[in-house]
Amino acid sequence: MDTEKTMGQADMTSAKKSSTGITRRSLLKKMGIAGATAVATTAAGTVAANVSGENATEFGDAVGEFFQDHYQKMSKQEIEEALARLERQYKRKYGVEVKVDNTPPQPNVLYGYALNISKCKGYRKCVDACVTENNQSRDPQVQFIRVLEMNKGSMNLEESDHYYNPELVPQEGKFYLPVQCMQCENPPCVNACPTKATWKEPDGIVAIDYNWCIGCRYCMTACPYWARHFNWSEPEIPQEEINPVTHYLGNRPRPKGVVEKCYFCVQRTRKDQQPACQEACPTGARVFGNLLDPKSEIRYILENKTVFRLKEDLGTEPKFWYFTD
Amino acid sequence: MKALLERKKRVGLVMIGLIFCALWFPLFAAEEEDEEEEEEEISIPMEEILSFEKHAPAFMVKLRKEEELDAFPCMDCHEDEEPNPTERELEEDHEDLVLEHGGGRFWCITCHHLEQRDYLTSLKNKRIDFDQSYRLCGQCHFQRQKDWFFGGHGKRVGNWKGDRELYLCTECHNPHSPAIEPIPPNPPPKVRKGLEYVPTKHHKHVNVWEKYLPNQNKEEDHGH
Numbered sequence: 017m018d019t020e021k022t023m024g025q026a027d028m029t030s031a032k033k034s035s036t037g038i039t040r041r042s043l044l045k046k047m048g049i050a051g052a053t054a055v056a057t058t059a060a061g062t063v064a065a066n067v068s069g070e071n072a073t074e075f076g077d078a079v080g081e082f083f084q085d086h087y088q089k090m091s092k093q094e095i096e097e098a099l100a101r102l103e104r105q106y107k108r109k110y111g112v113e114v115k116v117d118n119t120p121p122q123p124n125v126l127y128g129y130a131l132n133i134s135k136c137k138g139y140r141k142c143v144d145a146c147v148t149e150n151n152q153s154r155d156p157q158v159q160f161i162r163v164l165e166m167n168k169g170s171m172n173l174e175e176s177d178h179y180y181n182p183e184l185v186p187q188e189g190k191f192y193l194p195v196q197c198m199q200c201e202n203p204p205c206v207n208a209c210p211t212k213a214t215w216k217e218p219d220g221i222v223a224i225d226y227n228w229c230i231g232c233r234y235c236m237t238a239c240p241y242w243a244r245h246f247n248w249s250e251p252e253i254p255q256e257e258i259n260p261v262t263h264y265l266g267n268r269p270r271p272k273g274v275v276e277k278c279y280f281c282v283q284r285t286r287k288d289q290q291p292a293c294q295e296a297c298p299t300g301a302r303v304f305g306n307l308l309d310p311k312s313e314i315r316y317i318l319e320n321k322t323v324f325r326l327k328e329d330l331g332t333e334p335k336f337w338y339f340t341d
Numbered sequence: 342m343k344a345l346l347e348r349k350k351r352v353g354l355v356m357i358g359l360i361f362c363a364l365w366f367p368l369f370a371a372e373e374e375d376e377e378e379e380e381e382e383i384s385i386p387m388e389e390i391l392s393f394e395k396h397a398p399a400f401m402v403k404l405r406k407e408e409e410l411d412a413f414p415c416m417d418c419h420e421d422e423e424p425n426p427t428e429r430e431l432e433e434d435h436e437d438l439v440l441e442h443g444g445g446r447f448w449c450i451t452c453h454h455l456e457q458r459d460y461l462t463s464l465k466n467k468r469i470d471f472d473q474s475y476r477l478c479g480q481c482h483f484q485r486q487k488d489w490f491f492g493g494h495g496k497r498v499g500n501w502k503g504d505r506e507l508y509l510c511t512e513c514h515n516p517h518s519p520a521i522e523p524i525p526p527n528p529p530p531k532v533r534k535g536l537e538y539v540p541t542k543h544h545k546h547v548n549v550w551e552k553y554l555p556n557q558n559k560e561e562d563h564g565h
Contacts, residue, residue: 132493140527157531179530179538184523248533288502299521300496300513311398312501313492321493341494 074108077101086212087225087264098227099264106269110253114260116268119286121219127280127335128220128307129291130317131194134340135301138163138185138192145296146196149281150267151259153251160278161293162242164193173326195326196293197222197243197278198334208238214275219286220307220335221279223265229274236275240327241334244277280304307335397490400505403498403512406471413471419458426450441518452477452516478510485510 072080080101085094099116106114143161152158164176168189176193186192203222206214213228214235236244250272262268263283270276281291285304289295294302305314317323321339406413418434428448431438440449454462461469461477469476479486488494489510496508513521532538536551 137521137523138526139524140529143530144527156533159530162530177540179532181526181529183525185526186523285501288500290497290499290501294501295499297496298513300494300508303492303497305492305501313497316491317493320491341488 072101072104077105081105081227084227086228087223088215095264102264102268110255110258110269112255112258112260114258114262114268116262116264117283118264119283121217121221122286124306124308126220126307127199127285128305128314128318128337129198129280129335130303130314130321130323130337130339132301132303132341133191133193133338135299136163136192136194136297137299137301138165138180138187138190139298141296141298142194142293142302145292146278148257149259149284149292150278151253151262151269152276153247153253153270154257155252156249158245158247158251158276160243160245160276161194161196164195165190166193193338194293195241195243196336197239197280198241198326198332198336199280201333201335202331204238204240204330204332205235205244208234210234217265217282221265221282222277223279223282224274224276225265226268226270226274226276231273231275233275239277240330240332244275246275247272393487393490398492398505400490400507402472402475402507402509404472405474405509405511410471413459415458424455424458426455439518441520442516472509474516475510478516 080097084090084098084101087095090098095118099118102116103114106112106116140163143159143163146152146160147154147158150160152160162178164173164178165180165187166172166176168191180187180190199216199220199222201216201220203214203216206216206222210232211228211230213230214222214224217223231246233244233246236246247270251270253269258269259267261283263286266279266282281289281293285291291302291304294304303313303317305312307314307318309315317339318337323337323339325334325337412435426448440447450462451464452461454460454468457468459471461471461474463469463477464480475486475489485494489507495510495513498506498508510516532551538551
C-alpha cells in the first residue's frame with residue numbers, strides 16, 4: 017500500500033486506486049474463508065437485487081450488508097440502497113426511525129478546531145454533549161473526548177489524569193486539556209489500516225466506514241492521541257436517547273467490533289452547524305471553522321494567537337490547535 | 342500627538358485644495374471629490390477609529406434586555422424615582438446585587454445612565470443600549486473586546502457559516518461580579534471492565550491511566 021501524504025481531493029483518488037489493491041474481500045480470502053466468499057460473490061448481484069426495497073427481510077439486509085462495497089467505491093445508487101438498508105436495520109434494532117444521510121463535503125472547506133486552554137475549566141460539558149449527539153455507547157462507555165487534568169506549567173501528558181473528580185473545577189494549580197481526534201492532515205491511523213476502512217475526506221475529516229472496518233485495531237495503536245475507541249461489546253443506547261439525525265460516516269449507531277472516533281460532527285458541520293462540543297461549551301473555549309476562509313474565527317486565532325499542537329514533532333499535522341489568551 | 346499633527350496637515354491640504362478648486366474649478370473637479378472623501382474620514386470620532394467593530398466580520402448578538410432581564414424596562418419604577426448618584430447601601434430595591442467588579446473602583450452610574458435608566462452609559466456619558474453592552478465593557482477591556490469581535494473571546498452561537506451570532510459579554514459574565522465561579526464537573530468516565538484506575542502519581546513515566554486487574558485477559562490493549 018502506498019502511503020498518502022497528499023491532501024483533499026487528491027487523497028480521494030489515491031484511496032480509490034489503492035483500494036483495488038487490498039480490499040476487505042481479498043483480506044477475508046487470505047484469512048481462509050475463500051470458499052464461502054467466492055460462492056457468495058457470484059450470488060451477490062442476484063441476491064442483493066432481490067432484497068432491496070420495501071419488502072426487504074432481515075436476512076436479505078444481512079446479505080446486502082455483507083456484500084456492500086467500500087464507501088468510496090459505491091455508486092450513487094448503491095449508497096442510497098445502503099442508507100435505506102441501514103435505516104431498516106436501525107428500525108428493527110432500536111425501534112426508532114433513524115435517518116442516515118450522506119451530505120457531501122462542502123467545496124472550498126477544510127475544517128479546523130482551536131481550543132483555548134486558559135478558558136477551559138474542565139466541566140466536561142463537551143464530553144456529555146458529544147456522547148448524546150453522536151450515539152455513543154452508554155454501557156460500556158465510549159467517549160470521543162478525553163479531558164486531561166494537567167499540572168499548571170507542565171505539558172507532560174504522562175502526569176495527566178482524565179478521571180479527575182473534585183467537588184469543584186477548576187482546581188487550584190491545574191489546567192484542563194481536552195483531547196479528541198485531531199483530523200490529522202497526515203493521519204498515521206489511515207496508513208495503518210489494512211482494509212482502507214478509514215481515510216481522509218476532502219474537507220479534512222478522517223472518516224471510518226464502519227461496514228468496512230474489520231476491528232483489527234491497528235489504527236488505535238498508530239494514533240498518538242488516544243482518539244480511537246473500540247466497541248468491545250454490543251453498544252448500548254437507551255431507545256429514547258437515540259439521536260435519529262445521522263450521517264453514514266458519522267453518528268449512525270455502530271455495531272460491536274468496530275473502531276470509532278470523533279469526526280467533527282460531520283452530520284452537523286456539513287450542514288453549517290457548529291459541532292456539538294462547541295455548542296455545549298459554556299466558556300467559549302472552543303473555536304471551529306473553515307481554515308480556507310481568511311475571515312473565519314479559526315483563522316483569526318491561528319494568525320493572532322500563539323498556538324501549538326500536541327506531539328508536533330511526530331509530523332502528523334493535526335488540524336486541532338491549542339492556545340492561551 | 343502624531344495623529345493630531347497628521348490631521349492638521351490634512352486639513353491644511355484640504356483648504357489649499359479648496360482654494361485651487363475655487364479658481365480653476367473645471368480643471369480640479371476630480372481632485373475636489375478625493376479631498377472631500379478624506380475630510381469625511383477625518384471627522385470620524387477617535388473612539389470609533391480605534392474600535393475594531395467596523396473591521397470585524399459582520400455579526401449580530403443574541404439579545405438579552407427583553408428576554409433575560411427581569412428588571413427591564415427599568416423606567417417602570419425609575420420614572421417615579423428621583424435619580425440618586427450617591428454611593429450607598431441600597432435597601433428599597435436591588436438589595437441582593439453584589440458589586441464586586443473592579444474591586445470597589447466604581448459605582449452603578451459608571452455603567453448605568455443616571456437619568457435614562459433604560460440605558461447603560463459610556464464613560465463620556467453617551468447612552469449605550471443594553472443589547473450593545475459590549476461597547477460598555479470594551480472601554481476598559483479593549484483587548485478582550487477586540488478578540489470578541491473577531492472570534493477569539495466569547496462564543497459564536499449555532500453555525501460556523503452564514504449569519505454570525507455572538508453571545509454578549511453578559512451572557513457569560515455577571516457585569517456586577519464578572520469573575521466566573523468554579524462549578525462541579527460532570528461525572529468522570531468509567532474505567533473499562535477488567536481494568537483498574539492508576540492514580541497519576543503512580544504513572545512512573547509511562548502513559549497509563551488504567552492497568553489490568555490480576556488474572557485478566559492480557560490481549561486487550563490499554564485504555565481505549
